[in-house]
Amino acid sequence: MKVWDHGVRWLHWSLVMAVSIAWLSTLGLGIVSLHEPAGYAAFGVVAARLLWGFVGGHYARLSQFVRGPSTTLRYARALTHRQEPRYIGHNPLGGWMVLALLACVAGTAFTGWLYTTDMFWGMAWLDQTHNFLAWTLLVLIALHLVGVVLTSTRHRENLALAMISGQKKPAQGNDVA
Numbered sequence: 001m002k003v004w005d006h007g008v009r010w011l012h013w014s015l016v017m018a019v020s021i022a023w024l025s026t027l028g029l030g031i032v033s034l035h036e037p038a039g040y041a042a043f044g045v046v047a048a049r050l051l052w053g054f055v056g057g058h059y060a061r062l063s064q065f066v067r068g069p070s071t072t073l074r075y076a077r078a079l080t081h082r083q084e085p086r087y088i089g090h091n092p093l094g095g096w097m098v099l100a101l102l103a104c105v106a107g108t109a110f111t112g113w114l115y116t117t118d119m120f121w122g123m124a125w126l127d128q129t130h131n132f133l134a135w136t137l138l139v140l141i142a143l144h145l146v147g148v149v150l151t152s153t154r155h156r157e158n159l160a161l162a163m164i165s166g167q168k169k170p171a172q173g174n175d176v177a
């Protein structure tokens with residue numbers, strides 16, 4: 001069944017590209033001039049994704065996948081007993097990870113931009129915050145990938161492919177549609 005609409009898929013892979021370029025450009029590969037444009041692009045994708053979270057398709061909506069603390073805790077507890085249900089959209093932990101990733105990208109790009117302004121240029125604390133957020137983002141991405149691989153294995157479904165095709169196995173049994 002169709003789960004991820006065009007908006008979700010294009011914005012996801014655009015965000016992956018922009019964040020990858022922003023990070024890679026800091027590694028002395030001679031593409032440092034791409035750092036700021038890639039960072040602004042990442043910020044733009046986050047803004048577009050948040051907007052899409054209100055006007056996009058059913059599974060794109062923030063209200064569909066951002067669950068309260070009790071549902072999220074129940075899901076986390078079920079996960080530790082390997083009894084968690086399959087979610088057709090983002091699972092509750094995945095939903096919070098989406099928000100964390102978007103917030104971290106936005107924060108990293110915002111502090112990067114702030115650092116380039118006349119008012120804040122040369123402020124060590126801002127440089128440190130930008131660096132800290134960039135590294136936090138890397139940790140979140142690693143956890144995100146672990147989550148994708150574990151969930152794919154648990155439910156025998158290639159979720160990365162689903163982020164390309166938009167298609168997932170239809171809901172059955174205890175699945176949460």
Ligand code: HEM
Binds near residue numbers: 016060098102144
């Ligand atoms: C820079 C690295 C990455 C960032 C910042 C990132 C960010 C995100 C975000 C924000 C979402 C939510 C999608 C939405 O609802 O719009 C998401 C979902 C997802 N991402 Fe990534 N992602 C990254 C890398 C990857 C990579 C490399 C893969 C593939 C292996 C991947 C696979 C997925 C999948 C499968 C989902 C859907 C998860 C689910 O089924 O609930 N991501 N990612």
Ligand code: HEM
Binds near residue numbers: 036108112
């Ligand atoms: C997702 C977006 C971004 C990521 C992941 C990111 C990541 C990083 C990282 C890892 C560094 C450290 C490089 C080092 O210490 O050698 C850095 C430095 C820097 N970034 Fe970003 N950045 C992003 C967005 C931006 C944006 C939008 C701007 C400005 C418009 C910006 C401006 C800067 C500047 C000026 C530095 C150098 C600071 C210094 O002199 O120490 N960044 N960025």
